[in-house]
Amino acid sequence: MTKRSNLAQVIQHHWRESVPDDRLAHLIKDASRGLGRALQMRLAEHGVSFGHWTFLRILWNGDGMAQRALSDMAGVMEPTTFSAVKAMEKLGYVERRQKPGDRKQVFIHLTPLGHSLKDKLVPLAEEVNAIAIEGLEEREIVAMRRALLAMIDNLARDEAQAAGDNRRIPSTREVAGRLSSAQPSRK
Amino acid sequence: MTKRSNLAQVIQHHWRESVPDDRLAHLIKDASRGLGRALQMRLAEHGVSFGHWTFLRILWNGDGMAQRALSDMAGVMEPTTFSAVKAMEKLGYVERRQKPGDRKQVFIHLTPLGHSLKDKLVPLAEEVNAIAIEGLEEREIVAMRRALLAMIDNLARDEAQAAGDNRRIPSTREVAGRLSSAQPSRK
DNA sequence: CAAATATCCTTAGCCTTCTAAGTAAGTCGG
DNA sequence: CCGACTTACTTAGAAGGCTAAGGATATTTG
Structure with a gap:
């Protein structure tokens, strides 16, 4: 209670x-x-x-x-x-x-x-x-998901940069194309 | 590093x-x-x-x-x-x-x-x-904020209900109208 | 007024997560 | 082959948050 x-x-x-x-x-x-x-x-x-x-x-x-x-x-x-x-x-x-x-x-x-x-x-x-x-429309949820992903990408890039890691961070979309299985083996 | x-x-x-x-x-x-x-x-x-x-x-x-x-x-x-x-x-x-x-x-x-x-x-x-x-447009941010507020409201309502608290939970918008100062005194 | 109730602060202890640092095990250039 | 990385797991300890429960103080009510 x-x-x-x-x-x-x-x-x-x-x-x-x-x-x-x-x-x-x-x-x-x-x-x-x-x-x-x-x-x-x-x-x-x-x-x-x-x-x-x-x-x-x-x-x-x-x-x-x-x-x-x-x-x-x-x-x-x-x-x-x-x-x-x-x-x-x-x-x-x-x-x-x-x-x-x-x-x-x-x-x-x-x-x-x-x-x-x-x-x-x-x-x-x-x-x-x-x-x-x-109460939310599908359209709103899709938009929110996209916005959140963009924010996560932005922040990951910032974080990598702050860590002195100057490799270019690929966007989620780019990486998606390189993946196929549900268990990525990380190299 | x-x-x-x-x-x-x-x-x-x-x-x-x-x-x-x-x-x-x-x-x-x-x-x-x-x-x-x-x-x-x-x-x-x-x-x-x-x-x-x-x-x-x-x-x-x-x-x-x-x-x-x-x-x-x-x-x-x-x-x-x-x-x-x-x-x-x-x-x-x-x-x-x-x-x-x-x-x-x-x-x-x-x-x-x-x-x-x-x-x-x-x-x-x-x-x-x-x-x-x-990279996000103002429009997208406004939409996301609205969606997030709706979700927070939905979840607060669910939480109150689960706690057996059957008082009606007013929506954010309703409460907003009842508030004026930056330091609400809670009754 | 006194008792019951509600409210506010505090304490204790747990959960999830992190950073920092340590250990053990593979890997690689010479 | 060997020393120098690098990787993978582990340990230790701290931050931030929570619930449960306790004590003290106000408030309400019979």
Whole structure:
């Protein structure tokens, strides 16, 4: 039972609208947190943490990749993947295997239990998505997706530049043409 | 110097595009993290943490509100505000004061140092925003903002309902009409 | 007025993520 | 073959956020 009224949140959003700089960033952050909370609430009812969802959904799409590749696909740093995978291993969702002749890489495989979660959990994400975009037209969503991708590209370019990495960063569209499988092997 | 190529991130985004459910949520999350990182990098050069920015920008717009009101405006829970304010107090950015006759509320005031950060820090946020929206048309940004607000409203409503809070949640627009000052006093 | 209730701040502890730094294992130029 | 990278995983620790729960103080209500 929530003690605080959601009115507070709405007030806050209005207030942000009146602040000239970086409103958009906060709107995006709020939307992200809202989506996160909505999914988290639902996952919790099935005993799955939000952090694990990120990795499970990748693995359902094709498991057996190295831990590092999993990090790349999830868009997080290795320590994040490491601790999540360790925890999921303890929960019996995944197994960490090595290939003979390679003592360096660790390959992540789903267990039957890990696999079985898919049918229960995916509908939850779909439900959250449906709730979030209720009342929006398909056209608006497509436009938003395009705008978000452009922003992500812009920021990635900025980040690379700031890091002194002067290689040219290809746009998402360019890379898309070079990819085919669901499990890019990163070189 | 970044060791990992940003190419990995781009691959990841492409891969997401091919996953049918909850792509939008991940796009929003990525954009949010990208914006966060970009600002964080810049704030760090001035010795300010990202977490403190959230509160400073509210206080610059008018300080002296109770800690709880600050939480509401920042859109975070009280413990988050509590620890941030404590840390900022130690850094000399803010002071926590009580009013005689009220031993309950704690009012947060900026120190001269806290005030002085505004001129240095606000341009950083503006720069990040400018980078992020580069190449986007005003029309697209307005549309995205509207869509994001609608999503946030949808999710807040869902959240309230899930919490068994059956009060009707007013839309942002409705509330906007009831507000006038930059420091809503919450009743 | 006194008791029940609500509100505000605080504490404690967990989750997710990050950076920095360490270790082990492959790879490559000489 | 060997030393110098480079790569992959691991460890340690911190930031930012949350929930749950506690204490203190106001407010409301019987």
